[in-house]
Amino acid sequence: MLGRLKQKLIHTRTTFEEKFDELLKSGKNREEILDQLTETLILADVGIHTTEKIIHSLREKSKKGDSIPQLQKLLYQEIYNILSPHSSSPNINHSSAVLMAVGVNGGGKTTSLAKLGYHYQMEGKSLMMVAADTYRAAAQEQLSLWGHKLNIPVIKGQYGADPASVIYDALHSFKSRNYDLLLVDTAGRIHTNVNLMNELEKIRRVTSKEISGAPHEVLLILDASIGQNALVQAKEFLKFSGLTGIFLTKLDGTAKGGSVISIADELKLPIKFIGVGEEEKDMMRFDPKEFANALLS
Amino acid sequence: MLQQLSNRLQKTLKYLRGEGKITEKNMTEALRMMRMAFLEADVNYRVVKDFEKRIKEKALHREVLESLTAAQQVIKIIREELTSILGKESQELKFTSPPPSVFMLVGLQGSGKTTTCGKLARWVLNSQKKPLMVSFDLKRPAAQDQLKMITQQLNIPFYEFSKKQLGSPRKALQDVVEYSKKKGFDPCIVDTAGRLHVDEELMKELRMTKDVLNPSEVMYVGDAMTGQDAVKSAQLFEEKVGLTSVILTKLDGDARGGAALSVVSVLGKPIKFVGTGEKFDKFEAFHPERMASRILGMGDMLSLIEKAEQKADMKETEELARNLRKQEFNLQDFKKQLGQFKKMGSLSQFMSMLPQGGPFKNLNKVNIDDKKVFHYEAIINSMTIKERINPKIINGRRRLRIARGSGRPVFEVNQLLKQYFEMKKMMKKSNFQKLISSFPSSH
Numbered sequence: 001m002l003g004r005l006k007q008k009l010i011h012t013r014t015t016f017e018e019k020f021d022e023l024l025k026s027g028k029n030r031e032e033i034l035d036q037l038t039e040t041l042i043l044a045d046v047g048i049h050t051t052e053k054i055i056h057s058l059r060e061k062s063k064k065g066d067s068i069p070q071l072q073k074l075l076y077q078e079i080y081n082i083l084s085p086h087s088s089s090p091n092i093n094h095s096s097a098v099l100m101a102v103g104v105n106g107g108g109k110t111t112s113l114a115k116l117g118y119h120y121q122m123e124g125k126s127l128m129m130v131a132a133d134t135y136r137a138a139a140q141e142q143l144s145l146w147g148h149k150l151n152i153p154v155i156k157g158q159y160g161a162d163p164a165s166v167i168y169d170a171l172h173s174f175k176s177r178n179y180d181l182l183l184v185d186t187a188g189r190i191h192t193n194v195n196l197m198n199e200l201e202k203i204r205r206v207t208s209k210e211i212s213g214a215p216h217e218v219l220l221i222l223d224a225s226i227g228q229n230a231l232v233q234a235k236e237f238l239k240f241s242g243l244t245g246i247f248l249t250k251l252d253g254t255a256k257g258g259s260v261i262s263i264a265d266e267l268k269l270p271i272k273f274i275g276v277g278e279e280e281k282d283m284m285r286f287d288p289k290e291f292a293n294a295l296l297s
Numbered sequence: 298m299l300q301q302l303s304n305r306l307q308k309t310l311k312y313l314r315g316e317g318k319i320t321e322k323n324m325t326e327a328l329r330m331m332r333m334a335f336l337e338a339d340v341n342y343r344v345v346k347d348f349e350k351r352i353k354e355k356a357l358h359r360e361v362l363e364s365l366t367a368a369q370q371v372i373k374i375i376r377e378e379l380t381s382i383l384g385k386e387s388q389e390l391k392f393t394s395p396p397p398s399v400f401m402l403v404g405l406q407g408s409g410k411t412t413t414c415g416k417l418a419r420w421v422l423n424s425q426k427k428p429l430m431v432s433f434d435l436k437r438p439a440a441q442d443q444l445k446m447i448t449q450q451l452n453i454p455f456y457e458f459s460k461k462q463l464g465s466p467r468k469a470l471q472d473v474v475e476y477s478k479k480k481g482f483d484p485c486i487v488d489t490a491g492r493l494h495v496d497e498e499l500m501k502e503l504r505m506t507k508d509v510l511n512p513s514e515v516m517y518v519g520d521a522m523t524g525q526d527a528v529k530s531a532q533l534f535e536e537k538v539g540l541t542s543v544i545l546t547k548l549d550g551d552a553r554g555g556a557a558l559s560v561v562s563v564l565g566k567p568i569k570f571v572g573t574g575e576k577f578d579k580f581e582a583f584h585p586e587r588m589a590s591r592i593l594g595m596g597d598m599l600s601l602i603e604k605a606e607q608k609a610d611m612k613e614t615e616e617l618a619r620n621l622r623k624q625e626f627n628l629q630d631f632k633k634q635l636g637q638f639k640k641m642g643s644l645s646q647f648m649s650m651l652p653q654g655g656p657f658k659n660l661n662k663v664n665i666d667d668k669k670v671f672h673y674e675a676i677i678n679s680m681t682i683k684e685r686i687n688p689k690i691i692n693g694r695r696r697l698r699i700a701r702g703s704g705r706p707v708f709e710v711n712q713l714l715k716q717y718f719e720m721k722k723m724m725k726k727s728n729f730q731k732l733i734s735s736f737p738s739s740h
Contacts, residue, residue, distance in 0.1 A: 039342055045524035048336045105547070105575070106407025106520065135575075137411075137446030190549060190575075195668065223407060227339030227524020227555065250406070255526035278492070 030064055033071055044258035044295055047228050050265055054078050076292050082265045083288035090272055091216050091244065092120075096175060098182045098207055098214035102200060102241050103221035104233060105188030108249040108275060110139065112221050113185045114146035116247075116273070118280035121150065125180040130155040130170035132163040132203065133187035143185050150280060163187065163199065164206045171210040184215065191236035200241040219247045219272065224257030234263045248286070249275035256295055302554065303592050305334030306375075313368040324356055327371070339555035341528045344562050351378055376589055382558055383585035388542065388567040390421070391513045396483035397429075397474065399510045403503055403538060404518035405530055406491040409546035411440070413518050413572055414488045415447040416580035417544075420570070421484060422453070429482035431456045431473050433506055434490035435463060444488050451577060454482065466502075470509040487512070500537040507538060515541050516569070519560055521548045527556035528563045535564055546572040549579065557588075626721055628685040632677040635670050672705050673713055679703040688714060 034055055041051040058074055066074075092099055099116065101109045113129065120127055129152055133139035140156045147154035155173060157166030167184060174182045186203065189196035207214045220237050222230055237243050248257050251274050260271050271286040309330040316323045328349050335345045355374045392398040400417065404410050411432070418428040430448050434440035441457065448455035456476060462469040477485045489506060492499040507515060517531055517540045534540055543564065545557050548571045561568055568583040677685060679702030684691050691699070691714060700707040 042336060042342045043525045045339075045526070048333055104522070106409055108407060136443075137450070138443035141442050190547070192549070223520075225405070225520075225523050225526045225530070227522065227527075228337055229339070229522040230524075253405075253526070254529050255524065259524060 030059075030062065030066060030071070033068055034058060037071065037075055040296070041258065044256040045225075045227050045230075046258035047231065047262045050082075050262040053265075054082075072296065076296055079261060079292040079295060080288055082261055083271065083291060085268075089285075092181055094216075095180055096178075096182070096211055096214075097180065097216045098171075098174075098184065098211060099217040099219065100184040100186060100203070100207070100215040100241070101219050101221050101247070102186050102237055102243070103188060104190055105136075107188065107221045107223045107226075109133075109188060109221045110142050110146065110185055111278065112219075112247050112249055112273075112275055112283070113143070113183050114150060115275060115280050115283035117146070117152050117183055118150050119283060120181055121152065127181040127183060128153040128155065128170070128174060128177070128179055129183045129185065130167055130174075131185050132157070132166050132170075133185055134159050134161045134163050134166060135187045139185075139187065146280075164202045167203055168206050168210065171207065175211070191233050197236065197240040200237075204241055217244050217272075218242055219245050220269075221247050221249055222257075222260070223255075224248055224251045224259075225253060225255035226259060228259065228262075230259035231262050231266060234267055234269060238267060238269065243269060245270045245272035247271075247273045247275065252276040252282070257291075258295060302334055302338035305337065306331065306592060309334060310368075310372050310375075313371055316368065319356065319368065319371060321357065324353065324371075328353060331375075335555065335558075339522075339524045339527070339559075341525055341555070341559035341563070344528070344559045347562075348378060348382070379558075379589040379592060380586050382562045383588055384561065384567045385585060387582055387584045388569055390484075390569065391541065392484065393513045396481075397477035398484040398514075399474070399487060399512035400484050400514040400516060401487045401489060401507060401510060401512040402516050402518050402544070403489050403534055403540070404491055405520070408491065408518045408520045409572060410491055410518045411443050411447065411488050412575070412577075413544055413546055413570075413580075414444060414486050415451055415453075416572060416577050417516075417570070418448075418453050418486050419451055419577050420580055421486075426484060427482050429454050429456055429473075429477050429480075429485045430488070431458075431485060432488040433458070433466075433470065434488065435466065435502065436490055436492075440488070440490070447577075467505065467509055470506060474510065484513075485510075500533075503534075503538045513541075515539060517543045517560075517564075517566070519543060519545055519556060521545050521554045521556050521571075523556045528559045531560045531564055535566070540564065540566055542567050542569045544568070544570045544572065545583070549573040626724060628677055628680065628688050628717060629682075631717060631720075632674060632685070635674050635677075672703075672709060675703040676700075676705055676710055676713055688717060 037058070038051055038055050041054065042048065046054070054075070057078060058071065061074055062071055090099070091097075101113045101116075103109050110133075117127060117129055129143060129147055131140040131143040131154060133143075134157050140159075144154050144156065146152075155166070155170040157163070157169070163186065170182065170184075184203075184207075186200065187196075189200070191197065204215065204218075218241050220234055220243050222233070226233070234243065234246065246260055246263060246269055248260055248271055251257055257274075263269055264271060271288075271291075274284050274286050274291075276282045276284065309327050312330060313319070313323070313327050316327075331352070332345055332349055335348070336342065340348075352371075352374055355378075356371050390400070402410050402414055402417070414430060414432075418430055421428050430444060430453055432441045432444040445455050445457065456473055458469050462472065473485060473487075477483065487506070487510065489503055490499055515538060517534050519527060519531060523530075531540075531543070543560055543566055545554075545560075545568055548554060548557075557568060557571075568585070571581055571583050573579045573581060676699060679699045680691070684695065684699075696707055696710045696714075700710050703710075
């Protein structure tokens, strides 16, 4: 599994190593190296605040004559330290667990949910999915197609119906069938739309009324190419839907998803999964070591 | 829209204004502030560096340094640089003659291509065109369905490929052109497959599509929320497919929009449209110079006036302006005004176009919920005419009655009244009166 991420990120890695080689040969001093590292972090979407924080701490911890490999190792450690305390496993290991995917439009919610479905199916869980996106054209069909492909039952509602009511129905049939896991696909929403965010709160309320403690997992599906808006998104979704973690998608592109570092740093939210392709199997558990490596190498 | 960047930049400008004389030192500080603002708005690191360098070169010139209004000069330089990146004039869509013209939309997965196709079709409908919509996505499930549903909502013809046709894609595309020619469709708007751009297969598919269709517009649809990577993906599309222009989506909400600056400065292709919401009418032609003003907090009165002209009832507006001049603004007027706002689109959109200084100084602090317009209307509707004309008489009991009648809580009634009185106070100020009297009126 880990080899794949490495392989997919190989092209970004070479360029970085080349750059370091250059630095190594030119024998630049620490400040220049730190400048270069700042640029690397910012280009990876880590964000100016978190970047400055990291670089500041690097400056404190390093000595003036430190070489590039030493600084590099320190930087790796910094990033690892931010990410590692928050990498808990998903909390769905009991009967009738509910996992909900939320996020802005176009983040890859439906595909990610299908991947999760495939993953847990492989683990031997019985599960079903509910398409609570009653707004976007053909959203329900998209999940149905996945359900068909993976042989997972999908519950749909009418277009324009109240998503909470669709989920209510789904919860009932979920309980009566005694399945292990229900995956809820919600409509994409911009986090500044108060009404749609309130709708999420309602969905949550309805769910917890039917199954106590549910939803057990609420994952924010976050596109790795999103920049500094990611933190704001996470904040808002946390407020309204009680996020339990992040599912970082589209990491197989050239974007590095560095924005999750600020999310882990400021919101203490764990990153749980990463998506690295369009197929159902293109998903992995998040590994802070691998991620820090891929970001810097 | 771009609120954050705008706020930060204005801080920089304010700092400069306070300094009076430009020195190397305070210029460095100002540039640092500017750099932070841009980076926080997700403008690409290299674009920022470049921008900074150019501003510095121009600003540290002797004429600027020695001029009495140095800060103003620097602001002017920043503005000019911004406009020169964003482009000078807004650009129209390119049609071919003889028809049909083909517009091809390309972009990454999840950037909003399909929705944008619908918006674009609706846009050209307004200029008496007869669009046909096509979805050419050989791989993603439900892509054809999604566009088809959109065309049904908009009542625009949709060309559906059969499974058999997609077996020989080249021929399928030629069929579309033939079909458009025969039926007189123009333009033919083609939605293409979206994928992560590392996919060479997709690029091949897009190149082939472009070769066969010979489109007059190849529009890159980019998500305004994209971070540093925005440049890379746009560049790849330009390299591998070749683009003519850019459409920026999801510019509503609190998108940083730095991607706009980065993409345009790297590609050198104009942004033609921006998408500002999920609904199909949330689509605007892009005006670079106005965007620059908006970013620098000088407002976008032109767009506002255009919009007002399009949607507002001139007679009502003039009457309103007359009342404003006479400072006889009552709740009746307020209600009319709300009605006008409603016609012009959302209130928050409206506010974002106002300049942030002068009489509008404290407006940007007001948190606007678009539903509120409806609620306020309901509240005013529950008042008697007498109350509307002379709101001072609305006491506690009346407030309770109004709240019951409108189905809104009492505190909202209080809120409305408070806001009304504040507005009225503001209108008495002389600079507002000056502004009002500068509005043109026909007698």
